[in-house]
Amino acid sequence: MAKPNKRVKSPLDLMIAAVIRAECNDPFGVLGLHEDSGGLVLRCMLPSAAAVSVIDAETGELVAQLPRIHPDGFFAGPIGRSERFPYRLRIEDGLGGSRLIDDPYRFPPVVGELDRYLLGEGTHRLLYGRLGAHVTTLEGIAGVAFAVWAPNAKRVSVIGDFNQWDGRLHSMRLHPGCGVWEIFIPGITQGSLYKFEIKGADGKLLPAKTDPFGFAAELPPKTASVVYDLKDYDWNDAAWLEKRSSAMAREAAISIYEVHLGSWRRKPEEGFRPLNYRELAVELGGYVQEMGFTHIELLPIHEHPFTGSWGYQPIGLYAPTSRFGTPDDFRWFIEYMHELGIGVIIDWVAGHFPTDAHGLFRFDGTHLYEHADPRQGFHKDWNTAIFNYGRNEVANYLYANALFWLDEYHVDGLRVDAVASMLYLDYSRQPGEWVPNRFGGNENLEAIEFIRRVNQVVYGDHPGVMTVAEESTAWPMVSRPVHLGGLGFGYKWNMGWMHDTLRYMSKEPIHRRYHHDDLTFGLLYAFQENFVLPLSHDEVVHGKRSILGRMPGDRWQRFANLRAYYAFMFAHPGKKLLFMGCEFGQEREWNVDESLDWHLLEDPFHDGIRRCVGDLNRLYRELPSLHQLDCDGRGFAWIDCNDRDNSVISWLRKAVDPKDFAVVVINFTPVVREFYRLGVPAAGWYQEVLNTDSKIYGGSDVGLGGGCQAEPIPWHGLPYSLPLRLPPLAALILRPEPQ
Numbered sequence: 001m002a003k004p005n006k007r008v009k010s011p012l013d014l015m016i017a018a019v020i021r022a023e024c025n026d027p028f029g030v031l032g033l034h035e036d037s038g039g040l041v042l043r044c045m046l047p048s049a050a051a052v053s054v055i056d057a058e059t060g061e062l063v064a065q066l067p068r069i070h071p072d073g074f075f076a077g078p079i080g081r082s083e084r085f086p087y088r089l090r091i092e093d094g095l096g097g098s099r100l101i102d103d104p105y106r107f108p109p110v111v112g113e114l115d116r117y118l119l120g121e122g123t124h125r126l127l128y129g130r131l132g133a134h135v136t137t138l139e140g141i142a143g144v145a146f147a148v149w150a151p152n153a154k155r156v157s158v159i160g161d162f163n164q165w166d167g168r169l170h171s172m173r174l175h176p177g178c179g180v181w182e183i184f185i186p187g188i189t190q191g192s193l194y195k196f197e198i199k200g201a202d203g204k205l206l207p208a209k210t211d212p213f214g215f216a217a218e219l220p221p222k223t224a225s226v227v228y229d230l231k232d233y234d235w236n237d238a239a240w241l242e243k244r245s246s247a248m249a250r251e252a253a254i255s256i257y258e259v260h261l262g263s264w265r266r267k268p269e270e271g272f273r274p275l276n277y278r279e280l281a282v283e284l285g286g287y288v289q290e291m292g293f294t295h296i297e298l299l300p301i302h303e304h305p306f307t308g309s310w311g312y313q314p315i316g317l318y319a320p321t322s323r324f325g326t327p328d329d330f331r332w333f334i335e336y337m338h339e340l341g342i343g344v345i346i347d348w349v350a351g352h353f354p355t356d357a358h359g360l361f362r363f364d365g366t367h368l369y370e371h372a373d374p375r376q377g378f379h380k381d382w383n384t385a386i387f388n389y390g391r392n393e394v395a396n397y398l399y400a401n402a403l404f405w406l407d408e409y410h411v412d413g414l415r416v417d418a419v420a421s422m423l424y425l426d427y428s429r430q431p432g433e434w435v436p437n438r439f440g441g442n443e444n445l446e447a448i449e450f451i452r453r454v455n456q457v458v459y460g461d462h463p464g465v466m467t468v469a470e471e472s473t474a475w476p477m478v479s480r481p482v483h484l485g486g487l488g489f490g491y492k493w494n495m496g497w498m499h500d501t502l503r504y505m506s507k508e509p510i511h512r513r514y515h516h517d518d519l520t521f522g523l524l525y526a527f528q529e530n531f532v533l534p535l536s537h538d539e540v541v542h543g544k545r546s547i548l549g550r551m552p553g554d555r556w557q558r559f560a561n562l563r564a565y566y567a568f569m570f571a572h573p574g575k576k577l578l579f580m581g582c583e584f585g586q587e588r589e590w591n592v593d594e595s596l597d598w599h600l601l602e603d604p605f606h607d608g609i610r611r612c613v614g615d616l617n618r619l620y621r622e623l624p625s626l627h628q629l630d631c632d633g634r635g636f637a638w639i640d641c642n643d644r645d646n647s648v649i650s651w652l653r654k655a656v657d658p659k660d661f662a663v664v665v666i667n668f669t670p671v672v673r674e675f676y677r678l679g680v681p682a683a684g685w686y687q688e689v690l691n692t693d694s695k696i697y698g699g700s701d702v703g704l705g706g707g708c709q710a711e712p713i714p715w716h717g718l719p720y721s722l723p724l725r726l727p728p729l730a731a732l733i734l735r736p737e738p739q
Helices: 011-020 111-122 236-249 277-291 327-339 392-411 417-425 446-459 493-505 509-515 517-524 555-571 600-604 604-620
Strands: 032-036 038-044 051-056 062-066 068-069 076-080 087-092 097-100 132-138 141-149 155-160 172-174 180-186 193-199 255-259 293-299 316-320 343-347 414-418 465-469 491-493 531-535 575-579 636-639 648-654 661-667 673-680 683-692 707-709 720-726 730-736
Touching: 011 076, 038 062, 051 076, 062 076, 076 132, 076 414, 111 180, 132 180, 141 661, 155 180, 236 327, 236 343, 255 277, 277 327, 277 604, 293 316, 293 414, 293 491, 316 327, 316 392, 327 343, 327 392, 392 414, 414 417, 417 446, 446 465, 465 509, 493 509, 493 517, 493 555, 555 604, 555 661, 555 730, 575 648, 575 730, 600 604, 604 683, 648 673, 661 720, 707 720, 720 730
Parallel strands: 255 293, 255 575, 293 343, 343 414, 414 465, 465 491, 491 531, 531 575
Antiparallel strands: 032 038, 038 076, 051 062, 051 087, 068 076, 087 097, 132 141, 141 180, 155 193, 172 180, 636 648, 648 661, 661 730, 673 720, 683 707, 683 730
C-alpha cells in the first residue's frame, strides 16, 4: 500500500513556524498585513489571547475575526479588503476581558537609509538619537521606537514589563546591511522596563541584554533598562555656556574638586543614605563655591552594577546612575552648578567594560564590542573587556557617547580614564601576551586614531569644553592638537609630579635634603604638556593611606607639612585637582561605602587645613601670576632650587604683565630660618599674601608681620633681596605692592 504524500512546507509555512518558535529574523515578512492571492491577510502572534478581532482604527468597524491556526497563539486569516488601512486588534482573554492594541507590525521602519549608512561608516554623530529606546509618535500613534545593533544575531526581541518579558511578542525587524534591529511598539510610555532578548547565530538564547544606548536604568542590583524621554528638559544655563570657554582655557584658574557622589556626604538621620542629585546640587554646590574651587569632577556617573568599582566598570554608558535619581535630576544638578559658576567634568570610561552577562560582552553571541583575541580584548588586571577601536561601529558608539554627555547633559569636560591602557598593546602584559601592531611596535594604532577622533569631534562641536587625559607614561604631545601630531587632549594629569612630591613629603625632614630633586625634577618637563596636578582618589585607597596619613612627624608637624604641601601645589605651574576629604585632612583612607568624616572639622587642625585650602583657591584665582601662565614657561623662574641643605625651595610666578609676579618660598623643615636672604627682581614692599604657618590655620604664627621691604643687595642673581624669617614647615607667598 502506497504511503500518503507528505505536504511540502512552503517558505511561508517555515517562516510561520520560525515565528512560533521565536526564531524568525524577518518577523515583518510574516506578521501584520500581507497580500495574498485572494486579497489581504493579517497574521499576529498573541500567545495570551483567546480570540482576536481586526478593527478599523478610523471608523471603529469590526473588519474580521482571526482564527487561531496554532495552539501557541498564532492567529491568521483574510480580512476581506484589498487595500491597506490603519487597523487595531481587539484581544479577548477568555475571561470576559478585552483590550485594544495597535499592531506593531503595521508600522514602517524607524531607522532610515542615511542612519544605516552612517552607522556602517562609523560617522553618525547623533547615533544615540537613532539607536536605543525613543518615545515618539508614528502615524499619529504614541509609543516607543527601539533599535539595537546586533549583526550576528539570529533573532532579537524587545522584552519588558509591557509584554510579560515574552520574547515571542515583539520580534524586531533586521536591516541586513548594517546589522540593526528595530521595531516601534505603540502604547509604551516613559518608565517602562525593557531588555533585548537575543538568539545568537547558533540558535542559543543569550542572557537578556540591557540596552547599550539606554538613557536610564533600574536601581542596581536590578539590571533592566528604563524608557526615558530626554527631549523635554528646559535648560536655563545659556549664560554659563556662553562664557565657559574662558573658564576652561589655559590662561584660566582651574581648581578641581574631585567627588564620588555616593560617599561625599550621607544622611545619618535616614540610615546613612546617600544624598540624591538634587540634594547634592544644593549642598555640594554651596560647599564647592565656599571653598573656592572652580570645577567639580565626578567619578564616573555611568550606570554600573558594582558600587565597589566606583563607576569605573560601567554597563550603561548613556545612563547616569539611578542610585541618586533620574536623568532629569542629574540635569538639574548640572544646571544648578552652572548657576553657581561651577563647571562640571565627568570621568569618562572608554578603555574597558565589565563582562557581566547583561552588558556589552558577547552582545550578540560574538565578540561584537570587544576584540575576540584575549591578548587584545581582555584586561587581566581588571577582568574586563577591551573595546575594539578598529571597528567602525564600536568607535562610533563611543565617540557618539562623548558627544551625548555634552549635548544632552551640558557637561563641561571629560576626563578620560586609563588612557595609557588604551595606547599600549603591551600595557600590563608579559612577552607573548600581546599582539604587535602592523609595524611590529607596541602602540595601539587603532586606539590612537580613536582618541584623536574623539578629541576632534568634541572640540569641533563644543569648543568651550575640556578633555583631560589620565595618562601615566611619557607619551609625547598628549595635550597638543591633532593637526600637529598630538592626541588632541586639552590637559593631561601630571602623574610624575604627584608620585615624586608625595614621595618627598613622606620623608622625615632630616632626610629631605637627600631627596631634594623630587621637588624640582617636575620643572624639567612642566611645560611639555598642559598639566593638571592631581591628588586624586587613587592616592587615598588600597593601603596608600590618606594624604595627611603620609605626612611624617608629630601631630602638629603632620598638619604643618600638609599645609606647606598644598601651598607648594597651588603655587606650582599647572591646574589643580584635589579629591574630596583631602581639603580638610581626612585621617583615614577613602571608603566608597561611607561618608567623609565631616566631624573632623570640629578639630581646629582639620578646620585649619580647610581654611588654608580655601585661601589658596582664592589666591590662585585672584592673582594672575599664579594661573595665567600655568602651562607656559614664561610664567615660572627659579630663585633658588639648590638649597637642599636647608630643604628650602623658592621661585617666581609671573603673569602676562611682566610687572605682575609673586614670590614663593617654602621651608620643608621644622627649623625657623632667621635672616634668610632671598633674591627678588624689583624694589619695594613685598606683602605677605599667604603664610601657611598662620595661627588661623593652626600654625605657630612665625612670619614677616605682614610683609618685608626689598633691599638693594643683589642675591640669587637678582638685583634686590628680602631678609626673611622663614616659618617652620611652611610656605610664604609674597607679592610686591604696585608702585
